[in-house]
Amino acid sequence: MRRILLLSDIHSNLEALDSVLSHAEKLEFNETWIMGDITGYGPEPKACLQKVLSLKNTKFICGNHDRVVSKTVQPLGFNPHAIVAAYKNMQLLDGDELNWLARLPNSLSPCGQVGIFHGSVLDPDEYLLTIQSAIPSLRSMNMKGLILGFFGHTHVPSLFELDENANEFYDIDVRPDFPMELPLDGSRRILINPGSVGQPRDGNPQASFALLEYDDLKAKLTFKRVDYPIDVCQAKLRNEGYPEILAMRLSIGF
Numbered sequence: 001m002r003r004i005l006l007l008s009d010i011h012s013n014l015e016a017l018d019s020v021l022s023h024a025e026k027l028e029f030n031e032t033w034i035m036g037d038i039t040g041y042g043p044e045p046k047a048c049l050q051k052v053l054s055l056k057n058t059k060f061i062c063g064n065h066d067r068v069v070s071k072t073v074q075p076l077g078f079n080p081h082a083i084v085a086a087y088k089n090m091q092l093l094d095g096d097e098l099n100w101l102a103r104l105p106n107s108l109s110p111c112g113q114v115g116i117f118h119g120s121v122l123d124p125d126e127y128l129l130t131i132q133s134a135i136p137s138l139r140s141m142n143m144k145g146l147i148l149g150f151f152g153h154t155h156v157p158s159l160f161e162l163d164e165n166a167n168e169f170y171d172i173d174v175r176p177d178f179p180m181e182l183p184l185d186g187s188r189r190i191l192i193n194p195g196s197v198g199q200p201r202d203g204n205p206q207a208s209f210a211l212l213e214y215d216d217l218k219a220k221l222t223f224k225r226v227d228y229p230i231d232v233c234q235a236k237l238r239n240e241g242y243p244e245i246l247a248m249r250l251s252i253g254f
Helices: 014-027 045-053 064-069 080-092 095-102 131-144 230-239 244-252
Strands: 002-007 031-034 058-060 107-111 114-117 148-150 158-163 168-171 180-182 188-193 207-214 219-226
Touching: 002 014, 014 045, 014 207, 014 219, 014 230, 045 058, 045 080, 045 095, 064 080, 064 095, 080 244, 131 158, 131 168, 131 188, 230 244
Parallel strands: 002 031, 031 058, 114 148, 148 188
Antiparallel strands: 002 207, 107 114, 158 168, 158 188, 180 219, 207 219
16 A cells, blocks of 8 residues: 655645645655645745755655746746745755756656646646536546646645546545545546645645555545744744745634
8 A cells, every 4th residue: 555645835824734744654655746845935945955865765746836936937927925935946046956856747647547736637837616617627627537636836735536436526625634535446536735844825724745656556645734833933934034924824824
């Protein structure tokens, strides 16, 4: 049985990442999939990058902040606070680290009928916040032969589902520590966002991640939330001159 740690949107928040990994050790995971945005927003891109590179059997996707920080694209569409943070992150990474980020793919198929993305199946910059926005991606999964898809970008833990037999779409309520069986018989297409490690935006300031237990016959998904020392990350942001809003929002999970 593969036990896969699902992480996304770490955003240079070392305190959140350390707390997630400390908790995850008890889950005995043997793989890690990261759906992008290791960098951006937070104060410690180098430490976060080094930390995730030390994880076992890890697959990485490039996020939109990773592309800006690595100088792959300009920060078009970024708000001023995100731009300031991206350029501060850029200055903290060396050439090899920036080149590594720049080479990350926009999508991967790590096994079987499974895909991992940052935004949507169709567009790495698209936000899937509602079932209506997820419908084109769910239909595209059918054409691509994918049963499960994992994404990030929204910072909101989510599960969207297409019932192939009824041709119905569902936005499934997700709860921490509630194992969910995922059918792999082709009757469903399922898109899953584990939420954000470093900057949650669902009104819950706890770091968010998930565990996938997977083999060719069955899969089980469990969403997780953990506390972390938010005040420590906030102090670093303020001491290093990051926009105040980036510190404040961590307290309210938005």
